[in-house]
Amino acid sequence: MKRAVLFDTETTGFDPETGDRVIEIAALELIGDLPTGRHYHVLIDPERDVPEEASRVHGYTRADLDGKPKFADVVEEFLDFLGDDPLIAHNAPFDFRFIDAELGRVRRPPLAADRMIDTLEIARARFPGLPNSLDALCRRFSIDLSERTTHNALLDCRLLAEVYVELTGGRQRGLELAMEEGGGAAVYTLSGTRQPRFVQPTEDELAAHAAFVAKLKEPVWFVA
Incomplete structure (x- = not known):
């Protein structure tokens, strides 16, 4: 069955071109669009400050990231986990831009744009004119949000995996007709x-x- 990787990042801000950096990466493996339980998660030293307004969003301060590996230290294991498979994210262009900026700093090629699957784009096509944030989609699909007090990347990935199943057909995707031999x-x-x-x-x-x-x-x- 087809493999894909769903991922999310947390950052110091909104624009890698003005020096904002990735501080957290989380990724989940999907087989047949369903989570397998395999995941990748790392906190990263951004080699700069973490603005207070960013900390209010994701909950991480500069002190939380002291002593964590730099992106250059984790790039190989991260890319190994991604493999060559499709990459799913909510507002995927945002995450791709940040990852591509980090890859550029360590002289690695950017992620191929044709690997991108944007769940925000899928949601907007399915629910035009309605709120399509991750929170809004979780509420629409009755997915438990009680643990989401901040934008933790790993939790967001797990929530998005449930949302993605619903956006792409719901739990019935795994329903199969089975018949034993002999009638x-x-x-x-x-x-x-x-x-x-x-x-x-x-x-x-x-x-x-x-x-x-x-x-x-x-x-x-x-x-x-």
């Missing part, structure tokens, strides 16, 4: 959660069915 009734099951169950009709049920079919004129499913 019998097919049952619908959720992939990976239940096993197909073979249903064998009783003799009385077969007799009742045969009697019913005998009353029909040229039934298409009748086999002599």
Whole structure:
């Protein structure tokens, strides 16, 4: 099944071109658009101050980041986790710009733009004219927001993973028709959660069915 990576960043501000830096990266692995449990998470020393207004958003101060690795120290493991798969983020151009700026500082090529999947763009197409922030989408899809007191990247990724499932078709995406060999009734099951169950009709049920079919004129499913 197809792999993708959903990711989020927290930063010191809004514009990498004026010196703002990444301070947190979180990423979740998705297989078939559902989380596998594998994730990547790191706090980063931005090598600059963290403005108070940014701290109010994500909760991190400069003291929280003292002694953390610099982006150059984690770039290899981060890119290894991303692989070559599609990259999903909410307002993805924002996160791509910041990651690309960090990659440029360590002389690495930017992320390919054709890997980008922007859940904000998907949400705006599905709910035009409505609020489509992560909070608004969680409320719309009845996703628990009780732990989201600040914009923690790892928590935001986990919430966005639930939102992404809903935006792309809901939990029924994993619904499959399963049938055991040799006939019998097919049952619908959720992939990976239940096993197909073979249903064998009783003799009385077969007799009742045969009697019913005998009353029909040229039934298409009748086999002599």
